[in-house]
Amino acid sequence: MAECHPVGFQWVMEARLRGAKVFHIDPRFSRTSAVADRYLPIRAGTDIVLLGALINHVLSNELYFREYVLAYTNAATLVSERFRDTEDLDGLFSGFDPETRRYDPSSWAYEGDEGATTDEMREGGVCHAEAAGSDSYGARGAGASATPPTDPTLRHPRCVLQVLKRHFARYTPEMVAELCGIPPEDFAELAEAITANSGRERTTAWVYSVGWTQHSVGAQYIRAAAILQLLLGNIGRPGGGIMALRGHASIQGSTDIPTLFNLLPGYLAMPHAQRHEGLAHYLETEGADTGYWGHRRSYLVSLLKAWWGDAATEDNDFCFGYLPRLTGDHGHYTTVMGQIDGTVKGYFVIGENPAVGSANGKAQRLGLANLDWLVVRDLTLVETATFWKNGPELETGELRTEDIATEVFFLPAASHVEKEGTFTNTQRLLQWREKALDPPGECRSDLWFYYHLGKRIRQRLGDDEIDRPAKELTWDYPEEGEHREPSAAAVLREINGTGPDGRALSSYRELAPDGSTRCGCWIYCGVYADEVNQAARREPGSRQSWVAPEWGWAWPANRRILYNRASADPDGRPWSARKAYVWWDADRGEWTGHDVPDFDLRKPPDYEPPEGARAEAALAGTDPFIMQSDGKGWLYVPSGLSDGPMPAHYEPHESPVLNTLYGRQANPARRIYDRPENPYNPSGAARFPYVFTTSRLTEHHTAGGMSRTLAYLAELQPELFCEVSPQLAGEVGLVNGGWATIVTSRTAIELRVLVTDRVRPLRVQRQIIHQVVVPYHWGHEGLVTGDVANDLLPVVLDPNVYIQESKAGTCAVLPGRRPRGQALLDLIEEYRHG
Amino acid sequence: MSRGGDSTATVPEADFRSYYGQPVLKPPVWHVPHMPLYLYLGGLSGASSVIAAAARLSGHDRLALAAGVTAFAGAGLGSGFLVAELGRPERFLNMLRVFKVTSPMSVGSWTLAVHGGLTAAGAASAVTGLLPLAGDAAVLAGALTGPVMATYTGVLLADTAVPAWHAARRELPFLFAGSALASAGAVGMLTTPRAEAGPARAAAALGAVMETAAAAVIERRLGLEGEPYQRGKAGLLMKASRALTLAGGLLATVAGRSRTLTAASGLAITAGVLCTRFGMLEAGKASALDPKYTVVPQRERAAGRRLAVVPDQENGSHTP
Amino acid sequence: MAERVGFFTDSSVCIGCKACEVACKEWNGVPDDGFVFRATSYDNTGQLGADTWRHVAFIEQDGRWLMSSDVCKHCTNAACLDVCPTGALFRTEFDTVVVQPDICNGCGYCVPACPFGVIERRERDGRAWKCTMCYDRLRGGLEPACAKACPTDSIQFGPLDELRERAAARLERLHADGVDEARLYGESPEDGVGGTGAFFLLLDEPEVYGLPPEPVVTTRDLPQMWRWAGGASIALVGAVAACFLGSRR
């Protein structure tokens, strides 16, 4: 966190000054470890073992926050008889189809839900897994009964708590030592610290970023943390939570108003060509009727009205038919394979540098080289725009410039300081930025680009039916200045939404299902409340409460902590005076506190939903997790994940170690691309003995287009390097400051060597495992250049969200620089076949 | 500090810690040969003007003329090298913006300016025969600025953080005075009819002794900080200097009226004192570049003080 | 004169992000220092100099990784300022030490004079450069760029007296927490340079960070040096006199 989020890290330092104890769990000793109280080195790709063991410790020693768990989680809910655990099937959950390598999740359901499953659950499994729909399940609260059968004594063998207990029983401190390389004493210290700092009086927070996500079991890492935090009562309370440190500036914003292929704004699912007939059918299948997703018609209809305005009417399904449709996986890596196969002909690359930043750089560039046209919009000429004249495949002779037919358009972009708009940061906080200076030369903002591109396209449209969706779009933002820059404030206001009177709305509760309101993203509704740009607020912390509600604006409804009803006990009283946050004021008959309550303001704690109630009315006064169909925090996920209802440890796709927990080595549902461009290192192969992991440096940014081009940053880390322990250096013959060559089945790259005690060999399964740590910021353009670390990585993905496994793989290490040209290809050939 | 690598390879034997063996100090940035030549020429000019005054008073007119012209030439050429060191002529004028006693370079610059003027006037008068009274006055005044010219350079070097120089702050003025005297004597010997060159030969010999003695004291008294004078390039230069200067000095005493011996002596001494100047600069650079010479003496001083002043001071806490 | 201001750099909370180095260069338009992989932990700029006015050191030790941001000390008794022949170096109304680039003639004397090895002559333009404590920002009522950019408040800027109190409290706290190796560096007005305007909290001996353990302002000994020079001058005159007395015509 100190490395990649140094500004946010000031609060960790502040917490330390106030007595918080900070643990850092990471394969590399980074700047974060340097200032943590305890650093625990771990083998990359094994955190589920550690988290599972903590869960087991909490469950078997009855250390969980019983009242919280009982009232606010699904611990008491009974699971279907048909469910079979990894315990029963040696590493598989029930419902696995070895042919398609996918799960049918219907047996994971709550008791009583199996038969009466919603359409979503019936057909969900396969289709969802195919188009990364599983993540939208979770976001939209997958269908489950609002009132499933429970056992409040928590003794029923099929109640979630007992299921968890059995599932995690084999996750022991010994397993942690054997697989993660963390000794039992260190584990005990961690377990003691987090349990001692949880409960009524205290909370523990977990912070993660891509060290947990970029794995073929990535989503389940986060699930494991969620289970632990729910058990300890650390969700919805101040000082608790699981903090996902996000990446690029406003990457959170680009999931809310998504650049993802499978989502519409506000986490509404993108319609699927085969699964959704019309608006009604879509609404019926996409999500539960209970909880806040019960209002999804209002959200979607308001969105359609924002986009198509008066053209969107009740009679034409509010132009639902104009929305594009999914036909399967349109994710990044499948698209690249499509390029190589010749089925994808054109490519827009906007603010991304996949020739350096994406796994298997060679596949990326082969794809680029096989396009008809490529548009790159970036601040500088990044590697993705120059692959045809500077790419490493030219050196090896795999590509020749004269053979590449791709027509490349480079369009210079304005940077964030050269345009105004919002950033949505890690804690869902929207902050308005002013423009500091005009963009140079031909550089234009992306908003300008899309707006004027749209205008030109619309000018050329005819009367064909197929042109109507584009023709009828509302496309009329005020233009400002010499270059006719569309007003970003007007866009934000459109996202906020307007009521029948044309005034800005102030809350998503005002959204109507009948087309009388417009809203570009329901969770952002309120950011322009009272016609004021709330994101532009800059009230200093010293002049407001400690929750600081007047700094920027957080979605939804300016809430700073989600599900904060859980900060009070079932009766609505704070769990403790120290941790009071939001509570029930019986006299006034409403919820109050330091933050905006994340609950119906006037729903008393003793509210019981009437039979057949819908949406939030179906949730009781003690159900804080209002986006879930049952209002509970899910320790066990009956539907919504494509690789199991609970996390299980699987080894990375490429690992030097055997999975001793189950008979399954790697995640059975992981996505693999077994193709000539993407050969894999065999797991356990002696010729790839070392764990290979990639990471970031404070001094550079991602694929380097924004840092290797700047002298002040380039000088701070001028060359690609690898960090190795003195022991590994001795074993291989590496010298500090010298050169090393790292080899995988994809290619070999050369790096400078930093020999350091910070990288520690780990004792795993009675052998010593060496890890090699490589920052991935270098490429062939810029002031400082180097080989591309991602050229070493294979494409293998998490099945839920399609993220690549870039944190744990295997490699060989040789001293000295790599061979060039054909000799490089020969070396790789040799390593591929052993 | 560094791990498993090569970057501590240069760390010397002494028991001390450092940041990757990197220097604590910045070495003197003065260029070679500009700065050593300036030091040489300034000293030559300074001592020559003293000789010129003495010669004038004692009636050694040819010697007075030669020494006076040498003093002027030394100051003039020296200024040239100083300007070359600075890059542009107007930068020398900047030196005369202010006068600061705390800055030996300021004192030196003013001295050089005054001294240069005096020697120029003296030499001009002596050569042209014009304004003889003023000329004499200038020559005699040169006997006041000359010693400053010859010795301030010792302070110039000593008043830095460079360990080898600062530690030798007592001896450096004597070394530079001796060296200046030797060089002035040597040039005097070479430029004056041998019959009148007796005092120049004596000056050369005496200067050589003075320089050698001062250098010997430096090496002996300084301990660790004196090491840079004995090692590496500086060590070679200083050894050569000692041999050449002593040999030249000895020769001067026996040279008498022999043309060859005089020439040999004058050249040897000139070469020797030049070596001293180059050696001084090298030693200074070496001592600044090796953190040992900064850290170890400072540590010892601190330890000594701790024992002497606050014997119970806890190790590791701030030292007074 | 305004109140004396300075820096307290608390290395115990430094995260080595180098924001200070970059902010300094951005604000002051300092050129880059070259692109050299030094293989000295994460430090590739090496040391303070003409082109690096803030420098973050990285020290790898058994189980620890020390980081500390170094800067010109703005000494109470500043050797660089004392020896500068042109007056280019001067003491500002904030009691800081600043080079005026339009006056500096590049004589280079300040360079070896600094007991901390801070100031350096930039060979490209032949002038000496170092931290100005953002003189322009101070005059505009802003804090220096490096302090402003530091996310963890490792660099604290303010009136020196106040900083000394804060530092003492921090040291006490660290000692109470068992961090016995914590010490202050440069805060004492009794030290060899009369105390520094930029002082530090370190977690090991100063030399480990590339700092001199017991720096002394060289000009402290200057009167003595002038006396020795006087002696040498007299000796020179005496020697010349002797030469003439000894060899009468």
Ligand SMILES: Nc1nc2c(c(=O)[nH]1)N[C@H]1C(S)=C(S)[C@@H](COP(=O)(O)OP(=O)(O)OC[C@H]3O[C@@H](n4cnc5c(=O)[nH]c(N)nc54)[C@H](O)[C@@H]3O)O[C@H]1N2
């Ligand atoms: N300076 C800087 N800041 C950045 C970025 C940048 O490039 N430079 N990038 C931004 C972006 S896009 C993102 S996504 C974030 C990413 O921020 P981070 O996630 O912090 O970045 P990484 O360094 O990639 O990975 C974090 C750590 O995960 C560790 N790790 C690897 N494998 C494992 C594992 O299996 N288990 C555990 N526990 N740890 C593991 C790595 O050693 C590394 O130290 O940073 C953002 N901020």
Ligand SMILES: Nc1nc2c(c(=O)[nH]1)N[C@H]1C(S)=C(S)[C@@H](COP(=O)(O)OP(=O)(O)OC[C@H]3O[C@@H](n4cnc5c(=O)[nH]c(N)nc54)[C@H](O)[C@@H]3O)O[C@H]1N2
């Ligand atoms: N091996 C390995 N690979 C990884 C990771 C890893 O940890 N290890 N991390 C992954 C992660 S988390 C990420 S986010 C990716 C990042 O990978 P990419 O997104 O491919 O790389 P970036 O360099 O961030 O590319 C962003 C580009 O946007 C440009 N840009 C900046 N502002 C603007 C703008 O306003 N408009 C436009 N049009 N362009 C702009 C920048 O100049 C830059 O070139 O890398 C992934 N790849």
Ligand code: SF4
């Ligand atoms: S680069 Fe920007 S977003 Fe990242 S830590 Fe620094 S200030 Fe924050």
Ligand code: SF4
């Ligand atoms: S540290 Fe050096 S440059 Fe800075 S004020 Fe002190 S003597 Fe001058």
Ligand code: SF4
């Ligand atoms: S280099 Fe410039 S600042 Fe330094 S002493 Fe000379 S004139 Fe003064």
Ligand code: SF4
């Ligand atoms: S005070 Fe200003 S000039 Fe000095 S280091 Fe900080 S930013 Fe640079």
Ligand code: SF4
């Ligand atoms: S900005 Fe602060 S935390 Fe970052 S390196 Fe500099 S002193 Fe350390």
Ligand SMILES: [Mo]
């Ligand atoms: Mo990212």
